[in-house]
Amino acid sequence: MFSNNHQISIRQVFRLFTYDLIGMSTLLLPGLLAGEVGVDGVFAILAGTAAALCYVRYLGGLGRTMKSGFLVYCGENLPVFWEKLILLGLFVQAAVVSGYTAFVFAHLIQKNLLRDESYWLILLVLACIAGYGIMGGIEGRARIYEVLFWFIMIPLFAMLLGAVKEVDTDYWTPVFMHSAGNVAKASYLVFIFWGTTFWMLFLMEHVKEADREKKIQRSVAKALLFAGILLAAMYMLLLGNFGSAALAGMEYPAVTFMSTVQITGGFLKRADALMLGIWFFTLFALLNTNLYYGARALRKFVGHKGNKRYVTVLVFMAIMCAAFFYQNPNGGRLFLGYLWYIGTPLMIVVPGLIVWCTGRKRGGNPPGEKLKGRKRGRLMIVLGCILSSMFLNGCRSVELEDRCFPMLAAVEEDSLDKSIAFSCIYQPLEKVSDEMTDLDHVGSFATSAEDFYQAQHNYEKQLNKVVDYNHMKVLVLGERFLADSNQFNRMVELLEQESDFPRNTYVCVTDQAGTLLGVNESLSENLGTYLEQLFENDVSVDADGLPTLGSLFDASKNRLETLFLPYLTVQEDKPVITGYYCMQRGVPKGVVSMECGQLGFLENGALKQYIAETGNGDYLRLTAFYTEYDLSAQGRVKISVSCEGELLQGEEVKQQAFQQKVFPEAISHAVTSYVQNLAEDSLKNQKIDLSNSYKKLGGYNRAWYQAWKKQQESGTANAEIPYEDTIQLQYDVRVTMVDH
Numbered sequence: 216m217f218s219n220n221h222q223i224s225i226r227q228v229f230r231l232f233t234y235d236l237i238g239m240s241t242l243l244l245p246g247l248l249a250g251e252v253g254v255d256g257v258f259a260i261l262a263g264t265a266a267a268l269c270y271v272r273y274l275g276g277l278g279r280t281m282k283s284g285f286l287v288y289c290g291e292n293l294p295v296f297w298e299k300l301i302l303l304g305l306f307v308q309a310a311v312v313s314g315y316t317a318f319v320f321a322h323l324i325q326k327n328l329l330r331d332e333s334y335w336l337i338l339l340v341l342a343c344i345a346g347y348g349i350m351g352g353i354e355g356r357a358r359i360y361e362v363l364f365w366f367i368m369i370p371l372f373a374m375l376l377g378a379v380k381e382v383d384t385d386y387w388t389p390v391f392m393h394s395a396g397n398v399a400k401a402s403y404l405v406f407i408f409w410g411t412t413f414w415m416l417f418l419m420e421h422v423k424e425a426d427r428e429k430k431i432q433r434s435v436a437k438a439l440l441f442a443g444i445l446l447a448a449m450y451m452l453l454l455g456n457f458g459s460a461a462l463a464g465m466e467y468p469a470v471t472f473m474s475t476v477q478i479t480g481g482f483l484k485r486a487d488a489l490m491l492g493i494w495f496f497t498l499f500a501l502l503n504t505n506l507y508y509g510a511r512a513l514r515k516f517v518g519h520k521g522n523k524r525y526v527t528v529l530v531f532m533a534i535m536c537a538a539f540f541y542q543n544p545n546g547g548r549l550f551l552g553y554l555w556y557i558g559t560p561l562m563i564v565v566p567g568l569i570v571w572c573t574g575r576k577r578g579g580n581p582p583g584e585k586l587k588g589r590k591r592g593r594l595m596i597v598l599g600c601i602l603s604s605m606f607l608n609g610c611r612s613v614e615l616e617d618r619c620f621p622m623l624a625a626v627e628e629d630s631l632d633k634s635i636a637f638s639c640i641y642q643p644l645e646k647v648s649d650e651m652t653d654l655d656h657v658g659s660f661a662t663s664a665e666d667f668y669q670a671q672h673n674y675e676k677q678l679n680k681v682v683d684y685n686h687m688k689v690l691v692l693g694e695r696f697l698a699d700s701n702q703f704n705r706m707v708e709l710l711e712q713e714s715d716f717p718r719n720t721y722v723c724v725t726d727q728a729g730t731l732l733g734v735n736e737s738l739s740e741n742l743g744t745y746l747e748q749l750f751e752n753d754v755s756v757d758a759d760g761l762p763t764l765g766s767l768f769d770a771s772k773n774r775l776e777t778l779f780l781p782y783l784t785v786q787e788d789k790p791v792i793t794g795y796y797c798m799q800r801g802v803p804k805g806v807v808s809m810e811c812g813q814l815g816f817l818e819n820g821a822l823k824q825y826i827a828e829t830g831n832g833d834y835l836r837l838t839a840f841y842t843e844y845d846l847s848a849q850g851r852v853k854i855s856v857s858c859e860g861e862l863l864q865g866e867e868v869k870q871q872a873f874q875q876k877v878f879p880e881a882i883s884h885a886v887t888s889y890v891q892n893l894a895e896d897s898l899k900n901q902k903i904d905l906s907n908s909y910k911k912l913g914g915y916n917r918a919w920y921q922a923w924k925k926q927q928e929s930g931t932a933n934a935e936i937p938y939e940d941t942i943q944l945q946y947d948v949r950v951t952m953v954d955h
Contacts, residue, residue: 223421225430230364232412232438235504238497239316240408240446241469242323245453247551250463251401252393254386254454257447259398263405264443268436270563271412275432277566278416282428285416286515289569301565302516308558309509310529313502314536315550317342320498321537326714327470327491338537345499346530349507360500367493374473374490375448382455383819386773388914405446407554409439411501413562414508458773464711470494471765474718506530619680620687622743624716626667627693627728628702634663635702636693637670638728639682640735640742667706688743689721690764691783693728697796698803704771711768718765721750721758723781724796724806730785737788746790750781753792755813760821767798774800776910777903779815782806797903804903811897811905814890817842817856818907826863829885834863837886837950844908846915849922852908853945860886860950887948894944902939909938 223231248256281288289298321338329337415435422431453468462468473490510525517525540546621639628635662677664670675682697703710716723746725731735742751758762770762778770778779795786793795812797804807815816822817840825837837858845853860882897903913920923941927934 222423223418225422225427225434227358227361228415228418228422228431229434229438230360231500231504232415232435233364233441234360234497234500235411235414236409236438236442237445238494238501239319240405240442241449242319242467242494242498243547244405244408244446245450245468246463246465247404248401248450249454249459249468251404252397253459253463254388254390255393255398256401256454256459257450258390259401260405260443260447260450262398262402263409264439264446266402266406267409267412267439267443270406270409271415271432271436271439274412274415274435274566275428277570278419278431279428280570281416282419284419285566286511287420290515293569299516301569302512304561304565305512306509306516306529308562309505309512310532311536311550311553311558313505313509313529313533315540315546316498316502316505317345317533318537318540318546320495320502322541323467323470323491323494323498326467334541335538338534338541341499341502342530342534342537345502345506346526349503349510349526360496363496367496371445371490371493375452378452378456378472382452384455385775385910385914386455386458387451388911389917389920392913403555404551407551407559409442410554410559410562411504412439413566414504416566417508417511457769458775460774461769461772464772471714471718502533506533618683619678620683620685622687622741623689623691623732623746624684624687625691625693625728625732626670626696626706628696628699629663630695633699634665635667635670635696636663636728637667637674638732639674640732641682666702668709684715685717687716687720688747689723690716691728691731691746692722692724692780694724694726694796694806697724697798700803703803707768707771710764716764718763718768720764721747721781722762722764722767723750723783725783725790731783731790734785734788734790742790746783749790749792755822755824755826756816757821757823760816760819762798770798771801776800777815777905777907779807779812782812797901799903800909804901807897807901807903808893811893811903814893814905815907817854818910825858827886827889829862829882829889835882835886835950836861836863837948844906844911844915846908846912846919849916849919850941851943851945852904852906853947854906854908856890856946856948858948858950859953861953882952883948883950886950887946890948891944891946894946898939898942898944902937904939904942904944906944908942908944 244260245256248259252259286302289301293301317338320341321334324337324341325332325334412435415431418431419427449469453462453472456472457465457468465471470491506526506529509529513529514525540550543549619639619641621641623640625638626635627638662670662673664673692703732742738745750761762780766778770776777800778798780798781792782794782796783790784793785791792809794806794808795815796806797812797815810826813822813825820840820842822840823838825840827835827837829835837860839859841857843855845855894905897905912923923938926936
């Protein structure tokens with residue numbers, strides 16, 4: 216049962232503010248900070264949180280003066296004109312923040328769950344539910360959020376821990392590359408998102424415990440510290456997965472990140488769906504908070520009793536603000552501009568100015584309001600609606616027979632007219648779900664146009680079905696299309712913007728996509744499933760390290776790393792990997808051999824097995840790789856590789872090595888020479904750095920990195936010199952022989 220006395224406990228204060236603080240900040244701040252200060256964003260988070268803790272202490276001191284709450288204190292100590300002006304400002308602040316929260320909330324649902332539903336319908340339903348919910352007072356929300364707190368936080372922590380293995384620490388460097396002024400601006404941006412702590416001044420009348428002012432201050436400070444640590448951890452995870460440039464271009468990077476997380480054991484296939492449910496609760500809490508306090512300010516401004524009319528007015532204003540942000544392309548920038556120059560400064564200055572001007576006076580307790588019995592269940596209805604949204608599957612409201620589910624998509628460019636062809640191989644949902652295939656239900660369809668967008672649009676239009684790409688496994692790119700940088704970059708930009716294709720879709724390259732698609736009829740299973748199994752069963756390269764559509768997005772923006780995409784040819788009516796197509800810092804470099812391409816996977820730890828020649832006709836199977844880089848000397852990249860080796864030929868030499876129990880220095884030297892020659896040939900003839908050293912340059916040699924960046928920005932002839940022409944690779948492979 217809910218009490219009707221408008222009272223909450225100190226523990227509930229902590230949990231209410233935790234919900235309010237983590238929702239919007241974890242969704243929007245990572246992308247904003249990455250665009251402002253990149254890797255240094257984590258320092259901005261720490262500085263902004265520290266400043267917010269000082270602000271909470273400042274508010275706590277004011278709270279000990281405003282013992283009965285902000286509104287009561289203003290009413291008893293300010294002239295009517297100034298009181299009304301402040302109340303009007305609070306109403307505007309609450310309406311603007313509520314509107315933007317509602318906009319983000321509705322947009323998140325539409326983009327990730329209900330793509331075919333009207334944005335306006337989603338917005339209206341959310342606003343009405345939020346308005347209906349706050350009519351029951353603060354204690355109902357506090358009790359429900361208290362009960363659900365760990366049910367939400369434990370899955371969140373589990374998701375973050377499960378995502379640690381996805382991190383690439385090279386993206387965490389170099390640090391301190393931005394000026395102190397830029398970091399300070401980013402810190403203020405973090406502080407803005409912690410501005411919800413201002414509402415702690417309104418809690419004095421809701422907490423009746425002894426020494427409540429200090430306890431409220433401590434609870435809010437704990438919630439702020441909790442949110443700050445969580446935000447910093449999530450920022451490092453996002454940065455280590457995407458890189459700062461790619462992260463800066465994402466709308467909701469945390470949601471994108473969770474869609475790529477694979478939990479060990481495979482017991483949770485859709486981490487993003489669970490995380491969306493968590494953000495629904497936190498955004499709903501923030502929306503409720505601003506609506507609740509905004510309605511109270513409006514009621515105080517008008518001076519009439521009652522609650523419904525004021526909630527209705529504020530909900531209407533929030534909808535209007537959300538509509539403005541949705542229709543205005545610069546809505547987000549305008550919202551931040553308002554908080555930057557107006558909202559946040561006033562919330563810092565005005566409370567202290569009020570106390571300073573009026574002196575220290577003690578205010579009385581505001582009269583309580585009685586709630587009708589039927590309002591007790593309202594919050595249960597509201598939370599039930601939100602809870603049910605966690606289980607939405609996001610499928611479009613179209614009959615299955617009117618849908619098709621591509622398992623593979625292919626894009627290639629015609630050699631004559633340069634037109635772009637788009638092809639798909641698909642099968643029905645019942646075949647996708649149980650991993651069965653039936654060639655009678657598998658088909659392909661191809662259209663051509665002047666660019667990828669038109670080709671895909673024509674394909675979907677002529678097919679006369681709703682195309683659902685959520686089950687797609689492989690994207691095949693024609694070699695000519697990949698070499699056309701304009702067409703390729705337009706496709707990458709479009710796919711990232713539309714988010715139709717899953718980020719974990721494997722990407723491969725072939726000479727003629729049409730020839731590859733032609734083998735589908737001769738296979739016992741769907742070509743998309745066949746290629747997926749081909750990649751995942753590869754004994755040499757771990758499938759987790761293979762390039763996906765998501766890594767292609769990130770590499771195209773970060774311009775840091777080298778990707779090696781499997782290169783497919785058809786042999787005996789079956790696709791096989793015969794090499795790798797190199798994309799170096801977003802630039803196509805062409806096909807390299809299997810041996811060279813596999814060396815490229817040493818950097819990300821995806822190489823499981825490598826076959827090398829020993830120089831005397833023997834072959835060595837290398838496994839258990841451990842790689843270290845040394846870039847301390849400018850111009851020299853040293854790669855030290857430790858591994859285990861097993862001779863595949865020459866049993867006499869193998870037995871002699873184990874009988875004498877000596878380290879086979881000759882074998883290590885032979886393997887080193889073999890690898891060194893491959894790397895040097897690729898560097899000299901194709902300008903390809905198999906070691907992917909540029910990605911590590913900023914973290915391993917800051918001076919070299921800064922000198923290189925300065926040279927590139929100089930505008931001189933030296934700026935045109937490729938990085939690969941300035942380095943010398945030096946491999947050192949140490950082999951420990953094992954007897955399997």
